[in-house]
Amino acid sequence: MTEMSRTLQIISIQHELAMHIGLDLNLDKMLQLFLDRAKKRLSLRRAVVFKEAPRAGKENDLLCYPYDHRSDEVNDWLVEQVYQFNQLDMMTFCHKKGQSFFYLFKIPHFGAISFERRIQPIDDIVLHALLPLFERLAVSCQACLEHQKLVDEIKNRKAIEEQLRRQTYQDVLTGLPNRKMLSINLQSLLINVQQRGQFGAVFFIDLDRFKLINDTLGHSVGDELLINITSQLKTCIRRDDTLARVGGDEFILLLSNIGSDEQSAVTRATKVADKMLDITRESIELSHCSVYTSFSIGIALFPSPELSANLTIGEQAKHLIKHADVAMYKIKHTSRNGYMFYRQELQVMSAFRSSVEQRLHITLREQLFSLYFQPLVDVDGKVVAAEALIRWHDETLGWVGPQDFIPVAEESGLIVDIGLWVLRHTCELIAQNRDWFDSGKLRYISVNISPRQFSQAHFVEQILAVIDEYNISHSSLRLEITEGVAMENITTAISIMNALAAHNLHFMLDDFGSGYSSLSYLHKLPLKSVKIDRSFVAKIDQSADNQVIVEAIIYISRHFSLECVVEGVETLEERAYFSDKGVAAIQGFHFFKPQPESAFVALINAIH
Amino acid sequence: MAVFTDVRFTSDVTVQALAESVSLLMSSNPKGIMLLCTDEAASWGETFNLWVNKLKVPIFGGVFPGLIVNSRFEPKGILAVGLANDIHVSVIENISNISPHSVNVSLTSSSVHSVVIMVDALSRQIDGYLQQVLYSLSDDCCVFGGGAGTLAFHPQPCLFSPKGMHQDAMLLVEMTTEWDLAVGHGWEVLAGPYLANKVDDNRIVELNFESADKLYQRVVEEHSSLLFDEHDFFDIAKTFPFGLARLDDTVLIRDPIKVDEKGLICAGDIPENTMLYIMRGDAQKLISAASGAVRNTLVNMISTQHMGDCILFDCVSRQLFLRDEFTRELQQIHAELGQHHRLVGGLVLGEIALDESGILSLHNKTAVTALARVNAEERVR
Numbered sequence: 001m002t003e004m005s006r007t008l009q010i011i012s013i014q015h016e017l018a019m020h021i022g023l024d025l026n027l028d029k030m031l032q033l034f035l036d037r038a039k040k041r042l043s044l045r046r047a048v049v050f051k052e053a054p055r056a057g058k059e060n061d062l063l064c065y066p067y068d069h070r071s072d073e074v075n076d077w078l079v080e081q082v083y084q085f086n087q088l089d090m091m092t093f094c095h096k097k098g099q100s101f102f103y104l105f106k107i108p109h110f111g112a113i114s115f116e117r118r119i120q121p122i123d124d125i126v127l128h129a130l131l132p133l134f135e136r137l138a139v140s141c142q143a144c145l146e147h148q149k150l151v152d153e154i155k156n157r158k159a160i161e162e163q164l165r166r167q168t169y170q171d172v173l174t175g176l177p178n179r180k181m182l183s184i185n186l187q188s189l190l191i192n193v194q195q196r197g198q199f200g201a202v203f204f205i206d207l208d209r210f211k212l213i214n215d216t217l218g219h220s221v222g223d224e225l226l227i228n229i230t231s232q233l234k235t236c237i238r239r240d241d242t243l244a245r246v247g248g249d250e251f252i253l254l255l256s257n258i259g260s261d262e263q264s265a266v267t268r269a270t271k272v273a274d275k276m277l278d279i280t281r282e283s284i285e286l287s288h289c290s291v292y293t294s295f296s297i298g299i300a301l302f303p304s305p306e307l308s309a310n311l312t313i314g315e316q317a318k319h320l321i322k323h324a325d326v327a328m329y330k331i332k333h334t335s336r337n338g339y340m341f342y343r344q345e346l347q348v349m350s351a352f353r354s355s356v357e358q359r360l361h362i363t364l365r366e367q368l369f370s371l372y373f374q375p376l377v378d379v380d381g382k383v384v385a386a387e388a389l390i391r392w393h394d395e396t397l398g399w400v401g402p403q404d405f406i407p408v409a410e411e412s413g414l415i416v417d418i419g420l421w422v423l424r425h426t427c428e429l430i431a432q433n434r435d436w437f438d439s440g441k442l443r444y445i446s447v448n449i450s451p452r453q454f455s456q457a458h459f460v461e462q463i464l465a466v467i468d469e470y471n472i473s474h475s476s477l478r479l480e481i482t483e484g485v486a487m488e489n490i491t492t493a494i495s496i497m498n499a500l501a502a503h504n505l506h507f508m509l510d511d512f513g514s515g516y517s518s519l520s521y522l523h524k525l526p527l528k529s530v531k532i533d534r535s536f537v538a539k540i541d542q543s544a545d546n547q548v549i550v551e552a553i554i555y556i557s558r559h560f561s562l563e564c565v566v567e568g569v570e571t572l573e574e575r576a577y578f579s580d581k582g583v584a585a586i587q588g589f590h591f592f593k594p595q596p597e598s599a600f601v602a603l604i605n606a607i608h
Numbered sequence: 609m610a611v612f613t614d615v616r617f618t619s620d621v622t623v624q625a626l627a628e629s630v631s632l633l634m635s636s637n638p639k640g641i642m643l644l645c646t647d648e649a650a651s652w653g654e655t656f657n658l659w660v661n662k663l664k665v666p667i668f669g670g671v672f673p674g675l676i677v678n679s680r681f682e683p684k685g686i687l688a689v690g691l692a693n694d695i696h697v698s699v700i701e702n703i704s705n706i707s708p709h710s711v712n713v714s715l716t717s718s719s720v721h722s723v724v725i726m727v728d729a730l731s732r733q734i735d736g737y738l739q740q741v742l743y744s745l746s747d748d749c750c751v752f753g754g755g756a757g758t759l760a761f762h763p764q765p766c767l768f769s770p771k772g773m774h775q776d777a778m779l780l781v782e783m784t785t786e787w788d789l790a791v792g793h794g795w796e797v798l799a800g801p802y803l804a805n806k807v808d809d810n811r812i813v814e815l816n817f818e819s820a821d822k823l824y825q826r827v828v829e830e831h832s833s834l835l836f837d838e839h840d841f842f843d844i845a846k847t848f849p850f851g852l853a854r855l856d857d858t859v860l861i862r863d864p865i866k867v868d869e870k871g872l873i874c875a876g877d878i879p880e881n882t883m884l885y886i887m888r889g890d891a892q893k894l895i896s897a898a899s900g901a902v903r904n905t906l907v908n909m910i911s912t913q914h915m916g917d918c919i920l921f922d923c924v925s926r927q928l929f930l931r932d933e934f935t936r937e938l939q940q941i942h943a944e945l946g947q948h949h950r951l952v953g954g955l956v957l958g959e960i961a962l963d964e965s966g967i968l969s970l971h972n973k974t975a976v977t978a979l980a981r982v983n984a985e986e987r988v989r
Contacts, residue, residue: 008801009853012883015803019881032709036739037879043855045966074747118966120856 010129016041021136027144034137038115042126045100045118050082051111078102082112091131094121103127108138171245173223174230182244182252186317189242189256193303196257199265203253204298204324205233205276208336210249213291216489224286225293229279236275252321265301266341273297273339280337294337298328306344326350333407356408359394364417368392371425373445373600375592376565376585379578383607384585387480388426388447389594390418410452419453423463427470429597430477433604437476441607446478446508451485455492460499467505474504478528482510486525494524501526508565513553523560529584530557534568537588541573554581611785611917611980612950613638613690617677621648621686623655629688630663638690640697642724642919643669643768644954646684647758650766657772668697668781670726670756671766672954673924679942679951681927681935689952696720696782699769700737703727704776708736714744715782722750724781724919729755729957730763731776732809734970735877738960741780742968750787751968752978754921754956786981788915790905791961793861793889793926793974794897795849799827800885807880812850812864813871815884820871824848824864827886841867846929849973850874851885856965861887863925863972875925875958876970891933894926898975899940905979906944916980918945920953925973927955941977 020037024030035047077097085093085104095102103115103122113134115122169181177185186202193200207229214222226249233243233251242254258268276295283290300323307316327342329350363369369392376385392400409415426447436442453459467474479500486493486509497507506528513533522530532553536546550566557564569575569588578586595603613636616629630641641663649656650671660667675682696716715723725741727734734755745751756766765773802823806814815823825836828848836844842865851859862884866873878884906915920941927934942951959971 005801008883012801012803012853012881013855016879016881016883039739040879040967040969041855041882043963043965043967116966119964122855126855 006125010126013041013126014129014133017130017133018136021133022140022143025144025147027141027148030140030144042115042122043117044115046114046116048078048114049107049111050079050086050114052086078114082114086112091134092127105130105134107134107141110138110141113137174227174245176230176251177242177244179244179246179252182242182246182254183314183317185242185244186254186320187313189254190302190313190316190320192256197260198257199259199262200302201253201255201258201265201269201272202300202302202320202324203251203255203269203273203276203339204300204321204328205251205253206296206328206332207249207251208294208296208332210293212489213293217289217291221286221289221291225284225291228284228286229293232279233276236272236279252324262301269299269301269341270339273299277337277339295339296328296332296336297339298324298326298331298342299339300324300327300342352404353408355397356400356405357412357414359397359400360405360409360412360414360418363392363394364414364421367421368394369418369421371422371429371597372594373597374587374594375600375603376587377591378585379580379583381591383442383592383604385443385478386445386600386604387587387594388422388445390422391594406450410450413452415450415452416456419448419450420462420466422447423466424470427466427472427477429601430472431470433601434472434476436604437473441604442476444476444478446480448480448510449485451482454481454485454496455489460496463500463505464503475506478506478508480508480510480531483512490524494526497526511567513549522556527562529563529565531565531567531587534588537566537568537574538570539574541577547577551581554583558582610950611692611982612952613692615677615690615950615952616688617675617682617685619682619685621646621684623652623659626656626686626688627659629686633688633690634665636690638665639693640665640691640695641667641669642689642691642952643667644675644687644689644952645669645671645768646675646682646686647671647673647760648684649686650758650764653765653773656768660768660770660772663770666695666697666770667768668695668724668726668770668779669768670754670779670954671758672754672756672956673759674927674955676920676922676938676951676953676955678947679935679939681938687952687954691783691785693784697769698780698782699767699771699774700778700780701774702776703734703737703778704732708733708740711737711740713737713740713780715780717782719784720746720749720782721786722752722783724779724783725751725753725960726756726767726779726781727753727958727960728766728774728776728778729757729875730761731778734778734958737778738968738970742962742966745962747966749962750789750978751960751962752787752789752919752921752976753960754954754976755958755960755970757957759924787919787978788905788909788981789961789963790898790901790977790979791959791963791971791974792897792899792901793859793971794894795851795859795861795887795889795973796893797851797859797885798831798848798888800851801853801883802886804878804880804882804884807878808871810874810877811871812874812878812884821867824872824886831888846925847888849887849889849925850878851887852878853883853885854967858963859885859887860969861971861973863923875972889929891930891936894930895933895937895940898922898926898937898977899944901975902941902944902977902979905977909979909981913981915945915949916982917950917952918980919978920951920975921956921959921978922953922975923959923971923973924955924957926975929973937975941975945977945979 017038020034022030023033031049039047081095082104091106093104099118101117101121105113107113169177171178189200213225237243240256244252246252259265280294283292300320302320307319323342327340331338331340369390372389372391373386374389375383378384392405394400409418426445430445509527509530511533512530513536532550536550540546540550554564563584565585565587566578566583567587569586569590571590575590614633616633618625618629675685675687677687700711763775765775767774767777767779769779802815804812804815805817812820814820828844829835834844845864850862850864852862853859862878863875864872865875930937945951959974959976961971961976962968
């Protein structure tokens with residue numbers, strides 16, 4: 001080759017390799033492109049880049065490209081040579097091993113590169129021509145590293161933004177949209193509905209008895225149940241629908257495009273609701289147990305004539321959710337395990353409910369309740385005991401029946417103070433009329449204990465404290481609880497009842513037969529008496545089925561040495577039926593209606 | 609022990625003829641079969657697949673424009689060669705579309721001494737896959753082979769393996785046989801070098817910042833009496849290939865096979881910013897180079913080693929250039945080997961060879977002769 005040709009060759013090598021530096025911002029790819037070209041152009045057996053970086057488990061602090069660098073005798077030797085070379089103050093070095101020549105070059109501030117050529121060495125003139133290229137390669141490597149750093153920073157920032165977004169709009173436990181996200185989606189849906197002329201629906205879904213499951217089986221089971229329910233609810237909906245978790249055991253579902261008229265929308269919404277209820281027909285299998293639960297679902301359709309056009313979209317959204325909530329409340333406090341479509345009268349009821357709650361606060365503060373008493377009689381009609389019953393006449397609302405204000409009081413928690421007021425007032429009456437009990441005119445007066453009261457942390461101590469305050473005989477007072485209260489948590493109930501029974505304070509099981517108690521528990525509860533529910537007593541003389549049930553209850557009570565009290569006797573025929581059944585007492589309008597305290601006092605005082 | 613247990617040639621290119629040839633071949637107890645066929649075999653399809661499923665030894669091979677049997681050139685036929693040593697055949701499919709870096713190419717055994725590669729000549733990314741194969745090789749492993757297909761340049765199945773026929777694929781045939789390679793082309797520098805400043809894979813767009821086809825046309829017409837306007841492009845271009853200068857002063861040939869409005873299309877990739885020469889050749893120099901390479905290889909064989917059978921992958925472009933003189937090339941190569949040595953092979957579209965520097969390249973217009981290495985005490989005829 002002539003000198004001119006040689007010069008041209010050197011220049012072309014430099015040019016060709018230089019043009020193959022920096023062809024990509026990804027470091028691996030950039031180096032791969034350069035190495036591939038170098039191998040071809042310089043007739044190399046192998047070309048490897050080594051980066052200065054800590055390497056786990058190795059003494060040498062060099063990584064190498066390509067990453068799948070094999071560990072064998074030659075490669076391990078080469079790594080050691082490169083490591084030694086890196087410590088030297090030289091830009092290039094050559095090793096001969098067997099038939100191969102290994103040329104090492106430094107890549108400043110990055111690492112080193114090794115070219116392996118077999119049989120024939122590379123001319124010094126060519127080697128010299130390569131040196132400037134590695135300065136350029138070093139710059140390109142740094143650019144790639146900076147670029148990668150930037151890419152990583154952007155990636156991290158996006159990840160943080162995504163996490164923040166999730167935290168802002170997502171429920172942590174279930175991954176569902178949270179209330180904020182739901183509100184955004186609902187408002188968007190309301191706008192679309194106006195434009196498209198399609199109906200939509202808001203479902204307010206409440207998990208029945210969730211608090212009981214959480215309290216008895218633990219929060220981890222409760223969480224698992226919620227996650228399980230979430231995945232099952234998702235199977236009931238379409239991708240465009242929004243299912244959100246808005247509270248402990250509360251979900252809201254937004255259905256869009258479910259029909260161009262109300263009837264179709266109702267049909268479609270009903271199908272979805274039925275599908276959801278099917279989820280809880282069987283028990284839910286969790287990791288370590290299976291639980292029974294159900295849904296109470298309130299449904300509000302939109303567009304709705306009740307949503308005034310004067311309302312903003314945000315206000316309309318709030319009203320819709322409220323409507324669905326009202327419907328859910330209604331179903332939850334009637335039958336549970338079902339669904340109800342919102343209608344205007346529910347709103348009225350809800351408004352009434354809010355008023356009741358407001359007025360209850362005032363009444364409790366002003367102590368404006370009244371206590372009525374309904375006497376219990378024996379089969380001969382002689383008064384033997386009485387039940388204390390709260391009555392309320394409000395100056396704004398008028399007479400408000402217990403069936404209306406007791407549930408409100410229970411839900412709002414006011415029932416605890418109301419129950420305490422009833423207890424204190426009854427104890428006061430007993431204390432003022434000890435002679436009734438001493439003389440045997442009355443055996444006891446009973447007070448009703450609500451579920452909320454019963455589950456209070458210091459219920460036992462509170463009862464005993466009040467009794468001690470009025471210094472009354474424990475046997476003159478009895479506590480009535482419903483089946484539901486006892487069965488909600490049977491173990492706790494037994495414990496509470498035993499604690500009070502130890503102080504000669506006894507319990508009566510009210511409305512027996514109307515709930516879902518297991519008869520096997522009946523003998524475990526430390527009861528004094530059971531009160532047969534009115535539903536079995538009404539027209540018993542004409543109902544053979546009820547007769548069988550009632551006689552069974554009487555038989556069981558007798559077997560367990562429990563007093564049997566019959567509630568709700570209103571006719572002569574009903575009285576006649578029980579005349580020879582050996583019941584301990586009878587209660588009902590046929591004998592006495594609940595009476596104001598003054599009338600009751602006068603009644604008892606008149607007994608000889 | 610000879611490397612070939614038997615060699616069977618028939619000019620009838622049908623699966624039935626193949627079955628009969630192989631049936632006769634099997635009586636020599638081969639451990640594998642190399643099958644080289646001409647164009648007509650490309651249409652065998654399912655018939656071949658059904659036949660090969662029943663074969664009890666591994667088979668590999670391809671469809672080529674012509675076959676070589678000793679010093680004879682056969683434009684049509686089936687050449688079945690029984691192999692005495694174990695082989696392992698693997699197939700890499702869909703090589704044009706799957707990145708070579710995403711495929712794990714690895715040899716099955718550490719006792720592999722050589723790898724024969726056959727590839728669909730119309731596939732892309734051939735060079736990338738060759739580099740992946742190179743990376744998995746041990747230092748003393750020999751690699752050679754060629755591109756399969758027909759001069760119609762029509763995509764169709766052109767490779768044989770135990771699984772059937774393949775296209776857009778690469779066959780890797782691992783062997784325990786050791787080979788020495790003789791690689792020679794005989795083309796000489798006519799003009800240049802020129803900077804290939806703009807390239808698109810195998811298309812040269814610009815040379816020295818000028819339209820590549822214009823520069824090429826001007827230089828070639830200056831040095832020959834032929835005008836491109838009056839002849840088919842390849843009729844002239846086959847005499848004036850490009851050459852890539854390498855550091856060891858060898859030249860890698862690149863065959864310009866077509867010209868279009870975008871540039872010159874070559875058989876094989878052209879790296880951008882490389883220096884290219886325009887080459888020329890004549891029949892005598894080409895033939896001398898091919899046979900001379902064989903001679904040099906024989907001379908370099910160490911005394912304890914001897915040559916056995918041989919495989920020749922000769923570029924179809926050389927046959928098209930040499931025409932009647934091509935038989936003389938075969939005769940001279942065979943003469944160097946010795947008439948008592950068997951020489952089989954085919955015309956290939958691109959030649960694959962690992963040179964002594966350890967570079968695995970796809971060559972054009974080159975003759976690659978593989979000489980099987982046998983020890984003196986093993987040499988039996």
